[in-house]
Amino acid sequence: MDKKIFFIAAVVAALAAVIIYNLYSIVSLKQTVVVNNLPVKVKDIAENQIVPEKKDPITPVPVFGLPLEQAEERITKKKFGQYITSQNSPVQPEKFRGYHTGTDFEIFLEELNANVPVQAICDGKIALKKTATGYGGILVENCELDNQLITVIYGHLKLASIAKKAGDTLAKGEEIGILGKAFSAETSGERKHLHLGVHKGSAVDIRGYVQKEAELANWLDAVRNMFL
């Protein structure tokens, strides 16, 4: 082959290679890639070495377990902090008056004559298990929430169904017993439901209602630490 033609061909081929390479670079630099879950232009990384900081996603984690199956659907009557009177109460007739210190979990229609198991919402130790006016069977558990001592009040339980006694430990999710029978001594004459209260500190205060709104500060809304 003629040396001159070969040289020209080589130069043309080299130029073509350079042009193709540059075109490819321009196109590819405009592309975005995903770095640490964020889209970044390849160009930015190539020119500035910018790599976005990885941010930890904030994922709320429910701390408390569910006291009953399908717990969220059961909150249809008295919520935490609600001011109840005989006139405005969703429960009629109503004998209580005051700020509700807990959350009520209702039963489904088909559960009226069925055993409805109640589970511990946290790991803890049983502080109290007795019959109390306004509740029927009640169990109080000492737990911790964010390194703070709390007591959890489970009201309207069938006391005879609770195998464990004061001083025994409960694990989160463990079955405590079953709900008391509707309008019987097991519920202190109330409808069949669970009253769940969370009181700050280790002192036992089983009041289901307080008369001053400021007193609610001694209780916590369990639901806020239960669902996502």
Ligand SMILES: [Zn+2]
């Ligand atoms: Zn209640």
